[in-house]
Amino acid sequence: MSDFAYPLHEECGVFGIYDRAGTEDVAAAAYSALYALQHRGQESCGIAVNDDGVINGHRDLGLVNEVFTPAVLGSLAKPTAHMATGHVRYATSGSRVRANAQPMIVRHGRGTMALCHNGNLTNALELRRQLENEGAIFHGSSDTEVICYLVTRNRLRMGSIEIAISKTMDVLEGAYSLVVMSATKLIAVRDPRGYRPLCIGTLPGGGYVFASESCALDAVGATLLRDVEPGEIVITDTKTGELRSIKDHCGRPDRQMCVFEFIYFARPDSIIEGSSVHEARKQAGRFLAQEHPVEADVVIGVPDSGLDAALGYSQESGIPYGIGFIKNKYIGRTFIQGSQKQRENSVRIKLNAVTSTVKGKRVVLVDDSIVRGTTSARIIKLLRDAGAKEVHFRVSAPPFKYPCYFGTDIPDQKLLVATGRTVDQINEIIGADTLGYLSTEHVVQLAQNTNCGFCTACFTGKYAVKPEEVLSTDIHERHLNDRPKGEKKLGE
CATH class of the missing domain: 3.60.20.10 (Aminohydrolase, N-terminal nucleophile (Ntn) domain)
Known part of the structure; x- marks a missing residue:
């Protein structure tokens, strides 16, 4: 992610x-x-x-x-x-x-x-x-x-x-x-x-x-x-x-399962609704290669959920697959949840570019999504600092534009980089040479053996059901704090 x-x-x-x-x-x-x-x-x-x-x-x-x-x-x-x-x-x-x-x-x-x-x-x-x-x-x-x-x-x-x-x-x-x-x-x-x-x-x-x-x-x-x-x-x-x-x-x-189960949430070795999560993510990469081809020397993925899609992109495009990042698996939650400065430095601590893979190369970088864009920009900078000649960013999901009410912790709409911006404007923020998202047409075709449809409301804004009162994802905490004036909170 x-x-x-x-x-x-x-x-x-x-x-x-x-x-x-x-x-x-x-x-x-x-x-x-x-x-x-x-x-x-x-x-x-x-x-x-x-x-x-x-x-x-x-x-x-x-x-x-x-x-x-x-x-x-x-x-x-x-x-x-x-x-x-x-x-x-x-x-x-x-x-x-x-x-x-x-x-x-x-x-x-x-x-x-x-x-x-x-x-x-x-x-x-x-x-x-x-x-x-x-x-x-x-x-x-x-x-x-x-x-x-x-x-x-x-x-x-x-x-x-x-x-x-x-x-x-x-x-x-x-x-x-x-x-x-x-x-x-x-x-x-x-x-x-x-x-x-x-x-x-x-x-x-x-x-x-x-x-x-x-x-x-x-x-x-x-x-x-x-x-x-x-x-x-x-x-x-x-x-x-x-x-x-x-x-x-x-x-x-x-019937509609959250499509992000196949894009990001589930483990690659799981089988959901009769479909392999690993194969679905590779299919996302294949679709990306069809939709957004580019001349490049190597395809790499952002660990961990971008790796399968990167492999699919490589297989479809014929561009060699490489290990572009090493992920530090020993960083605990305490570090990530520390000070703002620590959070800002977390990308450099968690990921390190493999210089021998990317130096002097035209790189296709594959990840599962872009949320706010700040970390994507830092990852791209890591590649450029390691000597990458070009960085072409490919995302195995459509742009996030709307909140989720069904258990996915998507931040407020105003924090989503894709809300109100074109792909070119997003690309200017993250600093890639080119940017390509998976289409909403193809995202629902990742796992074709399933017997259910897919919820894509976070991409399209089309909800099967929506709360009458839209507060925050932490709805009950807001409920306790935003009661009518004079009404007591629970426990008072």
Whole structure:
């Protein structure tokens, strides 16, 4: 991603495991899966374990290896536990505090529930206000807590947790992929439009795994079975060991996954909706070579998500592929989140040009997107300082022009370099010799084996659903601070 100072982030990664044979350490399996999903969220993480109907867990701010020390992981390891859920989070809705970490564990009159959520509700603010007016007290500021309240309330009224979830789906709008664990069931849920991915795997000894991406299945030795359909509720019943589903919310004609799952968010080794992420990114590079050919000596990619597209550009154009940058993999989040001066220097610390690859060469530089443009300009300067004769910048996505309401942390529209500017004007800002973006026509053709359409609202401004009140991506925090004069904040 071009803008290390303001990288795009995706809301979360979710995971759930039911080991029917009882041969797995489900806490350790969740730990391994979260490691595989760490790219989807680096701010907080958590694991909940079901030990014969008793659900306990641990969650905190930090990376997986920081939160789950050997002692903490050992405390969760239960020989009789057959189920567990796990979550990694990057906050786009709700502040960055421990109370918003997941899984969220709710204890109520009919038992205990652990819930993990990936996505962003567009009507969360409206639902939260309704619940507050009915007496609900919120402990955090995320839309996940809204979902927990609704499911719990419907569960108390209707009994069955899967029916409670279905009833809750009647009022939810926006993006949500859920993994829910009760005393006896593990459940996967995907919103009717299918904005965020969610897949099902099978364990060798019997049982099932749910995960945001198939790379997490590989991490625990599971085999990919299929994707959860948009609108589907998939239930693993520990009493029978069978998998069944409820499809009352399936069949919407406007199914559309976030196209950035294939461009940037997902790991290249994942399979989503039947398509390889790696191959989709190479296809983006091929399209770029067709749309924006140029005479050059070498094609390089910006690590890591630009590498696959650069390989595709090279294959299509016949221009040799080279390693143009070395990425420092030992820079932690503390450095990047430090002072403004540190953030400004982060590109030079994180990336270093390979002089032997680019010196005296006409270079095609491929990246997945340009957000604000400042980091793209610094990367181009790195190449020129290393002796590149020409730098031709190619972007494997269309220009970002509009905000996202479905879990992608795109900054305010006024910060997007593409808003109100032509390609030539953007190129003048970043300082390349030429600039070419992937077209909106081709971006929806990257993964042709999928059975769903793609959301491209951040490029086109055409939303399937949009919040009635557009505040900020951190909608609930703004909700607490922007109430009508005289109205008290929560907790006052």
